[in-house]
Amino acid sequence: MEGILFHTKSITHIFFLLLPFLLPVLSQNPLIPLPPLPLVPEILTFLDQRLSIIYPIIQTFKTTITLDPFNITATWVGSDVCSYKGFYCDHPPDNLTAVALASIDFNGFRLSAPTLDGFIDQLPDLAVFHANSNNFSGTISPSIAKLPYLYELDLSNNNFFGPFPTAVLGMTGLSFLDIRFNMFTGAVPPAVFFQTLNVLFLNNNNFIQNLPVNLGASPLLYLTLANNKFTGPIPRSIANASSTLTEVLLLNNMLTGCLPYELGFLRELRLFDAGNNFLTGPLPCSLGCLKKIEILNLTGNLLYGQIPEVLCALGSLVNLSLSHNYFTQVGPFCRKLIKSGVLDVSGNCIGGLPGQRSRHECALFFSHPRFCPYMASYNFIPCSIHNSSSNHSSPTRSKENMVTYKTLTRHRLL
Numbered sequence: 001m002e003g004i005l006f007h008t009k010s011i012t013h014i015f016f017l018l019l020p021f022l023l024p025v026l027s028q029n030p031l032i033p034l035p036p037l038p039l040v041p042e043i044l045t046f047l048d049q050r051l052s053i054i055y056p057i058i059q060t061f062k063t064t065i066t067l068d069p070f071n072i073t074a075t076w077v078g079s080d081v082c083s084y085k086g087f088y089c090d091h092p093p094d095n096l097t098a099v100a101l102a103s104i105d106f107n108g109f110r111l112s113a114p115t116l117d118g119f120i121d122q123l124p125d126l127a128v129f130h131a132n133s134n135n136f137s138g139t140i141s142p143s144i145a146k147l148p149y150l151y152e153l154d155l156s157n158n159n160f161f162g163p164f165p166t167a168v169l170g171m172t173g174l175s176f177l178d179i180r181f182n183m184f185t186g187a188v189p190p191a192v193f194f195q196t197l198n199v200l201f202l203n204n205n206n207f208i209q210n211l212p213v214n215l216g217a218s219p220l221l222y223l224t225l226a227n228n229k230f231t232g233p234i235p236r237s238i239a240n241a242s243s244t245l246t247e248v249l250l251l252n253n254m255l256t257g258c259l260p261y262e263l264g265f266l267r268e269l270r271l272f273d274a275g276n277n278f279l280t281g282p283l284p285c286s287l288g289c290l291k292k293i294e295i296l297n298l299t300g301n302l303l304y305g306q307i308p309e310v311l312c313a314l315g316s317l318v319n320l321s322l323s324h325n326y327f328t329q330v331g332p333f334c335r336k337l338i339k340s341g342v343l344d345v346s347g348n349c350i351g352g353l354p355g356q357r358s359r360h361e362c363a364l365f366f367s368h369p370r371f372c373p374y375m376a377s378y379n380f381i382p383c384s385i386h387n388s389s390s391n392h393s394s395p396t397r398s399k400e401n402m403v404t405y406k407t408l409t410r411h412r413l414l
């Protein structure tokens with residue numbers, strides 16, 4: 001198959017390749033006389049030679065599809081590959097007069113096939129592959145790394161299992177990787193974060209490992225690791241992505257340790273949700289530097305101490321969920337946010353506020369000595385603070401407008 005990619009093949013050669021598929025059909029009915037050799041069935045004329053090369057690859061893939069509830073593949077006939085349902089053509093970057101298969105969008109088609117190997121990795125001009133909500137399985141071939149233009153790969157909500165698909169590590173141009181809602185297990189190779197990814201959606205799998213220490217090495221805007229079994233602390237290196245990182249979902253994992261002071265460097269951050277983990281320690285005052293933060297959700301952790309006034313003074317906050325922790329103090333700025341419904345501190349240990357934990361529960365928690373490394377860093381504010389709380393901007397965004405919260409449902413995003 002490899003050779004098909006790189007060598008010019010005549011159309012008759014393509015049909016020669018197809019003969020094994022055609023012959024059984026043709027020989028089924030003995031009443032139909034076989035045409036004289038050479039056997040040339042319907043002559044297919046392709047708009048571009050590139051399409052004639054991928055035609056047999058699509059037809060072979062079609063034979064591997066075991067379920068097609070919407071009869072999508074019924075449209076995958078004839079030479080007009082660009083009109084097949086789910087297939088989109090465009091001029092390839094290397095020849096603007098040619099026509100090639102540029103993208104595939106199978107979102108929601110619910111096709112079942114045991115593998116995509118021999119299919120997407122054999123489509124040399126493919127730039128985008130979206131296959132949300134299908135029933136694809138198997139491994140991803142390392143030859144996918146040879147596709148020069150592929151930058152967007154969405155295999156979300158399929159039936160993939162086993163280790164992380166390391167084949168994607170070879171893809172130098174990949175910027176969007178969405179493998180959420182599969183059954184991948186084991187570790188995410190740290191090398192993923194050395195790729196130039198803008199979007200990485202790994203939520204709702206079964207990954208089990210400490211968060212890689214090079215987490216911030218990729219220029220990520222959107223990162224979702226939610227609903228896995230990630231352990232260990234949030235790495236300080238997350239700040240390496242400070243010029244890009246916009247939304248981060250870490251909720252429902254098993255993260256431990258104290259929040260790194262470096263979180264405060266994430267100047268583009270609008271959403272950070274690490275709810276329902278085992279994070280502990282006080283909130284670093286550096287969080288008061290998150291000038292663009294709209295939703296900060298740390299509910300259901302083991303955080304304690306005072307809620308920093310500089311955090312509550314941030315004018316961009318729409319929701320600050322700190323419920324079900326062990327916070328003990330709130331100042332006037334934070335009380336203002338409680339009144340306005342922005343700050344939720346229910347289920348903590350704050351004297352005088354309603355809906356707090358019992359005295360006994362709080363005493364039990366604080367009977368264990370608790371430490372964080374770099375304790376001095378928790379009081380340090382690495383930015384200039386303007387008293388902006390009088391300026392509480394009318395919230396421009398809410399939960400519904402956040403990109404990554406949509407990843408927590410199975411369906412398509414794009």
Ligand SMILES: *[C@@H]1O[C@H](CO)[C@@H](O)[C@H](O)[C@H]1NC(C)=O
Nearest residue numbers: 068069070071072073074075
């Ligand atoms: C698909 O095709 C089969 C047989 O041709 C037909 O019975 C069925 O209704 C079709 N399904 C859809 C969703 O069009």
Ligand SMILES: *[C@@H]1O[C@H](CO)[C@@H](O)[C@H](O)[C@H]1NC(C)=O
Nearest residue numbers: 048049050095096097098099
């Ligand atoms: C570009 O594509 C067109 C159409 O397929 C083809 O005729 C032409 O030879 C190609 N040019 C080059 C430089 O490959």
Ligand SMILES: *[C@@H]1O[C@H](CO)[C@@H](O)[C@H](O)[C@H]1NC(C)=O
Nearest residue numbers: 066067112113114135137159
């Ligand atoms: C998914 O494909 C497998 C075979 O690979 C099949 O057993 C299963 O029924 C399919 N599931 C759905 C929901 O189509």
Ligand SMILES: *[C@@H]1O[C@H](CO)[C@@H](O)[C@H](O)[C@H]1NC(C)=O
Nearest residue numbers: 216217236237238239240262
């Ligand atoms: C990334 O973060 C680590 C740990 O904070 C730091 O040592 C390193 O210099 C950072 N690299 C870049 C490129 O910022």
Ligand SMILES: *[C@@H]1O[C@H](CO)[C@@H](O)[C@H](O)[C@H]1NC(C)=O
Nearest residue numbers: 309310311313333385386387
């Ligand atoms: C805001 O200004 C007041 C008075 O100038 C000061 O006491 C307070 O600490 C400031 N708040 C923050 C969050 O910087």
Ligand SMILES: *[C@@H]1O[C@H](CO)[C@@H](O)[C@H](O)[C@H]1NC(C)=O
Nearest residue numbers: 251275297299319320321399
């Ligand atoms: C915070 O997280 C909890 C648990 O995931 C969720 O129930 C709550 O709605 C979240 N709060 C906001 C403001 O998103």
Ligand SMILES: *[C@@H]1O[C@H](CO)[C@@H](O)[C@H](O)[C@H]1NC(C)=O
Nearest residue numbers: 318319321340341342344395
């Ligand atoms: C988020 O905050 C708004 C007020 O700014 C409040 O109406 C809404 O209920 C909050 N959402 C959640 C999920 O707590």
Ligand SMILES: *[C@@H]1O[C@H](CO)[C@@H](O)[C@H](O)[C@H]1NC(C)=O
Nearest residue numbers: 315386387388389390391393
């Ligand atoms: C208040 O908002 C205005 C307009 O959005 C902005 O120019 C100004 O700098 C803000 N003031 C503070 C103290 O942040």
